[in-house]
Amino acid sequence: MADKTCAKCGAPLTRDDIGAHRKLVHRGAQSFYCKACLAAHFHISPAYIDEMIARFRSQGCRLFR
Ligand SMILES: [Zn+2]
Structure with a gap:
């Protein structure tokens, strides 16, 4: 990786x-x-992606350890 x-x-x-x-x-x-x-691809803001990552991480998602 x-x-x-x-x-x-x-x-x-x-x-x-x-x-x-x-x-x-x-x-x-x-x-x-x-x-x-x-x-840009999804027409959303980078800040939204940061929030999404934080949310998944708080749920213990394995992709964001
Ligand atoms: Zn790029």
């Missing part, structure tokens, strides 16, 4: 970016968008 980059803009990805992509797009995804590109 090292050195993953955004499939759209090439930005380095965090675990949160990858987790958010899996939640929003596809659980078994092999290429990922960064948070900014995900937000």
